[in-house]
Amino acid sequence: MGIPYYPGCTLSTKAKNYDRSGRAVAAALGLELEELPEWQCCGATFPLMLDDSMALIAPTRVLYQAQQAGERVATLCAICFNVLRRSQALLKRDPEMLERINWFTEQEYRGDVHVAHFLEILRDDLGWEALAERVVRPLTGLRVAPYYGCLLLRPYEEIGLDDPEDPVILHDLVRALGAEPVDFPYNIECCGSYLTVRDPQVSETLSKDIVASAREHGAQVIITACPLCQFNLDYPQRETEAGRTGNEIPVLYFTQLMAVALGLPEESWGMGEHYVDPRPLLNEQ
């Protein structure tokens, strides 16, 4: 039996390439992701207000659906991961709230499903050395900028996946694939998140700074674990009427880079759906 898996809305629609490459990589490593038989949107934001519990209903439903499948649930989307992991932490420390939501949903969520990011499963269940042994096409010489963003790391007290100021988990993954991680000062800066639907010019400024910083530090490709980071970094680099600048850097999901290094068939890479096509670069590898 595989690991219960919650894809979330975006991985079923705009980020199918993340879902497809993630499942293919997991299966190749013996960590099959098994989609929950029933699930719905997690709400996409963890509610920061204390006097309104309505926004906790959706994530609690997801946690209940996960409970029916096992003791833990795997996520790929960094936003789903953050919302579910924080909701889980809240319900654990606030039994009164748990009871209240259960009363409303008429479902008995017991409050102890472990919400795991797939990166955590790679690190803790498999280990980087075991991953390195499975690499058939080492990405030797490829300079990869690991971009962490916000929600994979913060807040540390509830997420606790990695150091919130100096994370290493994506660096370690890049090394295991035989590539070279590129340190750059913007690797934990915000991409603008959903500002992109309200103030796109603000999020575009942020993402251009992030991409420029990665480039100045020698990166050839950026990797991320978040479909919104991926969009916010990739979309502003799209081809416009003015053409290309020649300074574009492809932005991949970490699972796509893994699919290449593990020698998986090209249809599982999902590389045709990017604004900056990564294929010319990867074909050189």
Added chain:
Amino acid sequence: MRIQISIDKVRGPFVRQVEEISGQNLLACNQCGKCSAGCPVVAAMDLLPSQVIRMAQLGMEEVLESNTIWICASCLTCVTRCPKGVDLPRLMEALRQVSLRQGVAKLDLNALPPELLREVPQLAIVGGFRKYMR
């Protein structure tokens, strides 16, 4: 700018409501400015994040007019660094909620370029609805 400070305002209903929604003790902030120094979106804000909390401490409801509370993307950089453990993103959320509950809506998807709207991931739209509307 001259500001009139009074106990009625500092201990008034606005401060009480903000503290209740956010769960934060506003007076814990000693104005070190670390939140403003590290905020990635500060360039687009009309008030610094530390100025927003200062105005909230003083019960100045006009802080709701600031664009800062809408530009804050809840990236949580400030809460990671605050030496006093103030959860500023929760305060920003409380100020947005006070505004939204007065019937203000801050998102108009029709104003977005259609090509962006076609491409943007679902979670940005769902997140936008959650953050900017009620």
